[in-house]
Amino acid sequence: MNLPVILGVLGRLLVLYAGAMCIPxxxxxxxxxxxxTSFLLSVLITGIPGFLLMKRFKTPEMKMGVREAFAVVAGAWLLASCTGALPYWFAQVVPTYMDALFETVSGLTTTGASVINDVEILPQSLLLWRSLTHWLGGMGIIVLFIVLLPKAGMGSVLLFNAEVPGPTNDRMMPRIRDIAISLWKIYLVFTALCALLLWSAGMTFLDAVNHAFSTIATGGFSTKNNNIMYYDSLAIEMIITFFMILSGVNFAIYLSLWRKRTMKVFRNTELLVYLALIAAAALVIAGSLWFRSGNSPEDAFRHALFQAASLLxxxxxxxxxxxxxxxxxxxxxxxxxxxxxSVGSVSGGLKISRFxxxxxxxxxELKRGIHPRVVSSIKLDGKVIDGESLNRVGIFFFLYVMTFTIASIAMAGTGLESFDAMSAAAAALGNVGPGFGAVGPTTTYxxxxxxxxxxxxxxxxLGRLEFFTLLMIFRPEFWRRRKIW
Amino acid sequence: MNLPVILGVLGRLLVLYAGAMCIPxxxxxxxxxxxxTSFLLSVLITGIPGFLLMKRFKTPEMKMGVREAFAVVAGAWLLASCTGALPYWFAQVVPTYMDALFETVSGLTTTGASVINDVEILPQSLLLWRSLTHWLGGMGIIVLFIVLLPKAGMGSVLLFNAEVPGPTNDRMMPRIRDIAISLWKIYLVFTALCALLLWSAGMTFLDAVNHAFSTIATGGFSTKNNNIMYYDSLAIEMIITFFMILSGVNFAIYLSLWRKRTMKVFRNTELLVYLALIAAAALVIAGSLWFRSGNSPEDAFRHALFQAASLLxxxxxxxxxxxxxxxxxxxxxxxxxxxxxSVGSVSGGLKISRFxxxxxxxxxELKRGIHPRVVSSIKLDGKVIDGESLNRVGIFFFLYVMTFTIASIAMAGTGLESFDAMSAAAAALGNVGPGFGAVGPTTTYxxxxxxxxxxxxxxxxLGRLEFFTLLMIFRPEFWRRRKIW
Ligand SMILES: [K+]
Ligand SMILES: [K+]
Incomplete structure (x- = not known):
């Protein structure tokens, strides 16, 4: 493990993070x-150590292996969570540091579960920091999964359907920077568009910016206690629905569109299934609300579509x-x-491609049961998926479900009712935010x-980093000094 | 597809089944x-077509391929379910034929979910038939999974840890018959022992027999509305607990013990995990009942152990x-x-080996994330599990969870509360029987x-036949006349 490189990179990230804190x-x-003062203190506590690390471990030529990359990712999330919690803690808007940490991790992982019962009394600066953690975390995830992990040979942990105009072996760093910058631009354009539309639909400017940050990152933090219900505005709901759906798409598709300017990029199975799932669920739920709960058909469909897009x-x-x-x-x-x-999007969950x-x-497999000698390969958008990648998807599915189960048992152990406990675990693991019952959309954590x-x-x-990154650092091999490869 | 062979075998099975109906x-x-009269009619309706089929399609030398075997299994379950429902229907103890079918499938699949609110007013003969469906279904499953499927080359669908003294290529049929008969003997001995112990512990002779059938098959039908709660007897609970645990073990282990008479057969990872899970759950649940629900420690452990063994x-x-x-x-x-x-046992669920x-x-996989070039093979009890089998286990897990999800949605659609709906789906799919809430142990379906x-x-x-058998017959390839292999 090349510690100086890791510390140098982490230092630089801390300085950038302190810079972000300067905005609120x-x-x-x-x-x-x-x-x-809460922010000033936080900026100093975050920025000064970062600056010192950066100066001490100057690394003009970065020599990052897989392990260094993992360490940086894990370290960055840890540091960003711990320092990001400081503004809440110093401002004493939460009872304990654990609560502040929960709120920050919920922000950075774009979960949007909150422990603050009344957010409307918070200063605007804290609300902005809250939404900003969503936005930064979301961007971080896209860069991690589209740019960094494939470079580190971990591309098959996820699965890209869209052709990522990825880095080749030579001149790696400049190309990586290129792609990252393009992604930032796309992300920024989406956010600006969303904010402008929300502003024009009647939100205050600050609310529009906050909700744009939150929407584009598929976060879920709102500046209102009653969330989007507060506005009760069809226009706002439609704008948010549109951008929520947009944010659940693989950003590599937008990247390809940006670079190649062809509509072919939309010929993507995952995208199709994603849209079909939202449409189908919206129809079924609307039907249920209409016939069972007595809503008007318009109201039923409006909320059904919004909720389907919001949850998926x-x-x-x-x-x-x-x-x-x-x-x-x-x-x-x-x-x-x-x-x-979708994979490569800001959203959480197991991701549609895996399903x-x-x-x-x-x-x-069923086919093979009848024709045992026919070897059929699995393809997705014309690409053959090898058995090992497939195995990894199955294992990820298993790990996800088991973690959900264990977390459900633990949450039930804290006194939640069975289904509430399960929904809390699922909402946290899938980076959704609200669950049902005691942790439903009208309550907090x-x-x-x-x-x-x-x-x-x-x-x-665990959900945000898709297990491997986080679990990896608990293995003894990870910490051994010398490596052969 | 060799239809005469299939019909001949099915005819023979129908005659045997009619013979079983003669017992009640x-x-x-x-x-x-x-x-x-209900039974007489049922015996005739089942036995006569069976006898005619048997006479018409005499098959001295059986030529069964994989597809014929699947067709026989599916056909046998279908016919046994439909004809087994007749006694309930003729006796008019259920409102519709669908209810009778539910009760019979629940019996044959060893699920034990009942639609009969008051079983204590049923004639003893019907109660015996009810328990007998458990017992026959359970034996059928053991023979299917330990004897027939491995022969049909489907052994890897499940996973045997214990060495099954399986058939070799020559003289297949005599050896298969040998093994099946040995399994029958073991099953019979367990049942007789269980019945004798329950009788001596205070049950009436008929109740003891019924409960022995039900216990050894991991069924769950009782002759009492309040199930085992009715007896409130520590002795009865301990006997049942012992035999429930016994029945959840791979019968191939008992077979090996029977033939080789060595304790080595118990060195089995799945068995160890199975017992450890029951013990661990019993302790945790007992603790919860003791500290949270205020039960006495003895009562807490008694019911915790019984319930852990019963559910696992x-x-x-x-x-x-x-x-x-x-x-x-x-x-x-x-x-x-x-x-x-365990696999190769009478119990349902995904089976411990798969987990x-x-x-x-x-x-x-985690290991490989750090050492990408190290190829490590997965072993279970010293046997290397190839990637394909592993893949199949992952796929089965996925299919199981997805079926559970879809069934949960459907059950919620019928008006059940969320957790109740999920528990009903899980209890049916896992062949458990009772779930929670509206389908809990003190209510019926x-x-x-x-x-x-x-x-x-x-x-x-689906749960009982582990998907493949049942799903297979829905595929068009299955019905094509000529096959190459
Ligand atoms: K979220
Ligand atoms: K059962």
Whole structure:
């Protein structure tokens, strides 16, 4: 393990992170909010060590192996979580540091589960920091999964359908920087568009920016206690629905569109299934709300579509209290928490591609039961998926379900009712945010015990980093000094 | 597809099945019960077509391929379910034929979910038939999975850890008959022992026989409305606990013990994990009942052990109303419905071996993340598991979870609450029987809509035949006339 490289990179990231913290600080100064000192302290505590690390471990030529990359990713998430919690803690808007950490991890992982019962009394600067953690975390995830991991040979951990104009072996770093910058631009354009539209639809400018950050990152934090229900505006819901759906798509598709300017990039199985799932669920749920719960057909479809998009993109916004809906719609939304959006997107969950692959593998297996000698290969968008990648998808599915189960048992142990406990675990692991019942969209996680919050915090991180990154660092081999490869 | 062979075998099975129906008929005659005519009609309707088929399609030398074997298995389950429902229907103890079918499939698949609210008013002959379906179904499954499927080259669909003294290529049929007869003997000895012990512990002779059938098959039908709670007897609970645990073990282990007479057969990872899971769950649940629900420590452990053994072996007996227990214990028992017992046993669920393999694969995968060039093979009890088998286990896990999800949505659609719906689907798919809430151990499935009963019936069959058998016959290739292999 090349420690100097790791520390140098982490130092640089801390400085950048402190720079990001300056944005809400400047807002606090502009609005004259009392939270200025909280931010100032946080910026200093984050920035100074970062600056010192950066100076001490200058690394002009980066020599990062797979392990160094893992260490940087794990370290960055750890540091960003711990320092990002400082503004909440210093401002004393949460009772304990664990609560502040929960809120920050929930932000950075784009989960959007909150422990703050009344967010409307928070200073605007803290609200902005809250949304900003979503936005930064979301961008970090896209860069990690589209740019860094494939470079580190971990591309098959996820599966890209769209052709990523990825780095070749020579001149690696410049190309990586290129791609990352293109992704940033796309992300920025989406956010700006979303903010402008929300502003023009009647939100205040700051609310529009906050909700744009939250929407594009599939986060779910709102500046209102009643979430999107507060606005009760069809226009706002439609804008948010559109951008939630947009954010659940593989950003490599946008990248290809950006570079190649051809509509062919949309010929993507995962994208098709993603849109079909939202449409199908919206229709079924709307039917259920119309016939069972007596909503008007317009209202039923409006909220059904919003909630389907919100849960499948794992944003977790609520335009209605879906925890009060008929149990069938609840189980569909519960399932959506597990499925999630596309690989290479900001959304959480298991990701649709993995379900497509497993379904195809199951079908092929049935076929083989009858024609044992026919070897059929699994293809996705014309690409053959090798057995090892397929195995990895199956293993990931298993790990995910088992972690969900263990977390559910733990959450039930803290006193939640069975289904509520399961929904809390699923919502944390899938980076969705709200669950059902005691952790439903009209409540917060404030009432959960500290132990329960710790479990959910771990789930959010495990889900966000797709297990391997986080689990890897617990293995003794990871820490051995010398490596052969 | 060789139709004559299939029809000939099915005819022979129908005659045997009609013979089994004569047992409760004889009891009805002996006790002078009014259900005699119901049984007589059923025996005739089952036996006569069977006899005619048998005579018409005499097959001295059986030429069964994989497809013929699948067709026989599917046909046998279908016919046994439809004709087995006749006694209930003729006796008019259920409102519709669908209910009778549900009760029979529940019996044959060793699920033990009942639609009869008051079983204590049933004639003894019908109660015996009910338990007998468990016993016959359980034996059928053991023979299918230990003897027939491995012969048909489908051995890797499941996984045997214990060395099955399996058939070699020459003189196949005599050896198969040998093994099947040995298994029958073991099964019979267990049942007789269980019945004798229960009788001596205070049950009436008939109740003891019924409960022995039900226990050894991990079925769960009782002759009492309050199930095992009715007896409130520590002795009876301990006897049943012992035999439930016994029945969740791979019968290939008993077979090896029977033939080789060495204790080495117990050195089996799955067996170890199976016992460890029961012990661990019993302790955790007992702790929860003691500290949270205020039971005495003795009572807490007594019921915790019984329920852990009952749910992991997927018997589904209840010595207490576990649906009223703390939510954490409920989720543990819910998880047990998915895990199930050992492969090659009578129990349902996904089976422990599959979990062990998936866990090992996940661990190996983590290892490979750090040492990408190290190829480590997955072993179970010293045997290397090839990638293809591993893949199949992952696919089975996926299919199981997805079927559970879809069935949960369907059950919620019939009006059940979310967790109740999920537990009904899990209990049917895992061949457990009772779930939680509206389908808990103190209630029956009588109140479920006919559509819901149909869904659960299908789930019971899918779970029992482990998908492939049942799904296979829906594929067009299956029905094509000529096959090359
Ligand atoms: K979210
Ligand atoms: K059962």
């Amino acid at each position: 600080m400047i807002l606090a100064i502009a609005l004259g909010e009392w939270s200025i 993109s794992t944003t977790g916004y609520a335009s209605a209290d879906f925890a009060q809906w008929p149990s069938m719609t609840k189980i569909i939304l519960f399932l959506f928490m597990f499925i999630g959006g 497509i692959l497993l379904a195809k593998a199951a079908w092929a 404030a009432g959960i015990s500290l132990g329960g919050k710790a479990v959910l915090t771990l789930c959010m991180l | 008929m004889i009891l009805a005659i002996a006790l002078g019960e009014w259900s005699i 072996s997927t018997t589904g007996y209840a010595s207490a109303d576990f649906a009223q227990w703390p939510s954490m214990t409920k989720i543990i028992l819910f998880l047990f419905m998915f895990i199930g017992g 062990i393999l998936l866990a090992k694969a996940a661990w190996a 009588a109140g479920i809509s006919l559509g819901g009963k149909a869904v659960l019936t299908l789930c019971m069959l």
